[in-house]
Amino acid sequence: xxxxxxxxxFVANDERSHWHDKALWFVRSKRDRMVNSVPxxxxxxxxxxxxxxYTMSHMAELLEQFEENAxxxxxxxxxxxxxxxxxxxxxxxxxxxxxxKLVKSKSMLTEECHLNPFLEKHDIEVTDTDLGExxxxxxxxxxxxxxxxxxxxxxxxxxELFHRVLGTDEGASDPPYLAEAARTALRQKFMEADAxxxxxxxxxxxxxxxxxxxxxxxxxxxxxxxxxxxxxMGIEKLxxxxxHLGVFLRLLARSATGQPIxxxxxxxxxxxxxxxxxxxxxxxxxxxxxASEEFHRSLNCIRCGACMNTCPVYRxxxxxxxxxxxxxxxxxxxxxxxxxxxxxxxxxxxxxCGSCTDVCPVKIDLHHQLLTWRKEIAAxxxxxxxxxVPMKFASAVFRRPWLYRLAGRVARxxxxxxxxxxxxxxxxxxxxxxELPEFPRESFQQAYARRQKTSGKGNVR
Amino acid sequence: xxSRDTILQAIRKSxxxxxxxxxLDQDWLRFDAPIEQFTTVLESVGGRCIRVGSxxxxxxxxxxxxxxxxxxxxxxxIEGLGQPTVSLDTIDxxxxxxNVDFAxxxxxxxxxxxxxxxxxxxxxxxxxxxxxxxxLALVVPAKNVVNNMHEAYKRLxxxxxxxxxxxxxxxxxxDIEQSxxxxxxxxxxxxxxxxxxxx
Numbered sequence: 200x201x202x203x204x205x206x207x208x209f210v211a212n213d214e215r216s217h218w219h220d221k222a223l224w225f226v227r228s229k230r231d232r233m234v235n236s237v238p239x240x241x242x243x244x245x246x247x248x249x250x251x252x253y254t255m256s257h258m259a260e261l262l263e264q265f266e267e268n269a270x271x272x273x274x275x276x277x278x279x280x281x282x283x284x285x286x287x288x289x290x291x292x293x294x295x296x297x298x299x300k301l302v303k304s305k306s307m308l309t310e311e312c313h314l315n316p317f318l319e320k321h322d323i324e325v326t327d328t329d330l331g332e333x334x335x336x337x338x339x340x341x342x343x344x345x346x347x348x349x350x351x352x353x354x355x356x357x358x359e360l361f362h363r364v365l366g367t368d369e370g371a372s373d374p375p376y377l378a379e380a381a382r383t384a385l386r387q388k389f390m391e392a393d394a395x396x397x398x399x400x401x402x403x404x405x406x407x408x409x410x411x412x413x414x415x416x417x418x419x420x421x422x423x424x425x426x427x428x429x430x431x432m433g434i435e436k437l438x439x440x441x442x443h444l445g446v447f448l449r450l451l452a453r454s455a456t457g458q459p460i461x462x463x464x465x466x467x468x469x470x471x472x473x474x475x476x477x478x479x480x481x482x483x484x485x486x487x488x489x490a491s492e493e494f495h496r497s498l499n500c501i502r503c504g505a506c507m508n509t510c511p512v513y514r515x516x517x518x519x520x521x522x523x524x525x526x527x528x529x530x531x532x533x534x535x536x537x538x539x540x541x542x543x544x545x546x547x548x549x550x551x552c553g554s555c556t557d558v559c560p561v562k563i564d565l566h567h568q569l570l571t572w573r574k575e576i577a578a579x580x581x582x583x584x585x586x587x588v589p590m591k592f593a594s595a596v597f598r599r600p601w602l603y604r605l606a607g608r609v610a611r612x613x614x615x616x617x618x619x620x621x622x623x624x625x626x627x628x629x630x631x632x633x634e635l636p637e638f639p640r641e642s643f644q645q646a647y648a649r650r651q652k653t654s655g656k657g658n659v660r
Numbered sequence: 661x662x663s664r665d666t667i668l669q670a671i672r673k674s675x676x677x678x679x680x681x682x683x684l685d686q687d688w689l690r691f692d693a694p695i696e697q698f699t700t701v702l703e704s705v706g707g708r709c710i711r712v713g714s715x716x717x718x719x720x721x722x723x724x725x726x727x728x729x730x731x732x733x734x735x736x737x738i739e740g741l742g743q744p745t746v747s748l749d750t751i752d753x754x755x756x757x758x759n760v761d762f763a764x765x766x767x768x769x770x771x772x773x774x775x776x777x778x779x780x781x782x783x784x785x786x787x788x789x790x791x792x793x794x795x796l797a798l799v800v801p802a803k804n805v806v807n808n809m810h811e812a813y814k815r816l817x818x819x820x821x822x823x824x825x826x827x828x829x830x831x832x833x834x835d836i837e838q839s840x841x842x843x844x845x846x847x848x849x850x851x852x853x854x855x856x857x858x859x
Contacts, residue, residue, distance in 0.1 A: 222838050226838065237773075239686070239687075239689060246684070249679065249680075253679050253680065253682070256675060256676040256677060256678045256679050257675075257678070258671045258675055258676075259668050259671045259672045259675060262667075262668065262671070263668070272820070272821050278662070278663045279663060280663045280666055280667060330835040330836070330844060331835030334835065334836075349835050349836070350838075352836075352837075354836050354837045354839070357836050374841055375841050377836055378833055378836060378841040378843075382843065382844065386758075408818055414831070414832050414833060414834075414844065415831055415832065415846070416831040416846030419787075419790070419791040419825065419846075420788065420791045420792060420845055423787050423792075424754050424792075434667070434671075439681070441816065441818055442813045442814070443684070444809070444813060445812065445813045446810075448809055449808070458705065458828075459701055459705065459773065459775060460774035460809075461828070462827065462828055462830070462832055463791070463825055463828075464776070464826040465823070465825035466818070466825060468818055468822050468823070469820075470821070471787065471821075472821075482663075482667045482670070486670035486671045486674060487670070487674075489671060489675070490674030495674075
């Protein structure tokens, strides 16, 4: 579906659209306060960007080094070309360990692989334990934001949902009360789980360890009770050395939610005594993206979500309007790399304001890449007629000064007299939510010439 | 060809041009009074920091906490502290520490810039205790407060199997309308005792 069509549904509710906008701007403001308290912020960004560039230029060796070190620590490393292979590996592990109930902490990768529906088809009970992700799971939705999956849901809706599912008081919408109900219910899930699955924020090549960051502590609870810990990661989560975490952990939470660091930043080096740790390295299009001259830098993303929080389009149109696992500016670069035709409208869901580029902690040139995508999409012929025809028309006019002057004269003299239906009709997409400006009586050139003539007398500057 | 080889081959084919590794040897943020900074930041994330001269003072200060006094099940990994009611080493299944109300555990060092304390499972049989207890107290030597995360990683070596985590404040969530709730899945309160002299 076109982004604009999907967004239209969201913005139809004006009050909710503004509420959503404000909620995200609140997070963006918290980020600004936190960032301003770190004098070397720009140095941190430069360093992070350079570490990522180094990683991308040594990806194969670093992955091998990570595998070797993780294996030495007693972890098992698996490789998955694509989502299907990843899901099969998970299912195989769960089958071998006779797992019926799995607790998951937030992992955008497993969302990307559509792991939940796959496992449910194979009779495994999957519980997403991050509160926000559990909310969207119970509502049979997908996360609308990569850090705040339930940012689109109102507390009254959570109250209704919990009343239905958990039997909380009808009409109760107090966040502490609702969070307490979730705590009780999810603690039961943690206690009953046969295995825990987490995503990975960083994988360290020189130690073979993985780092998982949460505020709720759900990842740690999920993998410290049962014996089996499965960690799924995209290959781009790799960093060369443990000391680089100093840079990334300083950037991540400050950029994401305006916290100095997440509550828990857990470093897993091998399984715990008597347990098993399986790490699945997933490609699923990443090596192809690495090969792209224009878009490979989007692999540097550490998934903080800062570009979404600041994006004027995302804030007003909601994460679901993008129709992708990762929405917002970074999602609009990643998604067309997978399927340019399917996601051809996403690079246009952007005003090119550049705010995303300014806040990105690893200095991805997001708005430049979005502009480049537009060029690619035009070259591929995926620009819809309502955009491409007016563009061709405008191009033809602008290349011919005489035609431009003629068109201007016609517009000035004819348009003001046209009946509304001829101007505001289904063909005029632009006019759907906008009014034309009042047409001047003379062109700029005419006005300029007139002023030049009178400038001797008047005080024209 | 295995998926491993397919992936590595694809990466080798498309690997980016070599760029140099940046240096981490920089003039990173330092504080005139790291302990005060740690205390302020920890409070801002919902935790509390208490300075004590000696470990024996900790028991007196703990007694001031209603959640400690009312705790039915207490656990501690530090000799003589926290009036434990259970002996952690006799528990085999981590599920059996779920009923712990108050745990007193040791932390290796604290980070001034973000209120975090580094903890490991070196002296703790069930690492889950850090996350499953209703209330958590960490005991850290006051001389072990570093300025920033770069100094923190200089202290860490990661050799061999080990679990370690930075904990900054109590468990929390803001997933319902960005409204902060303390005590999401893990501890509902978090106190750090900094013990002894600064240097």
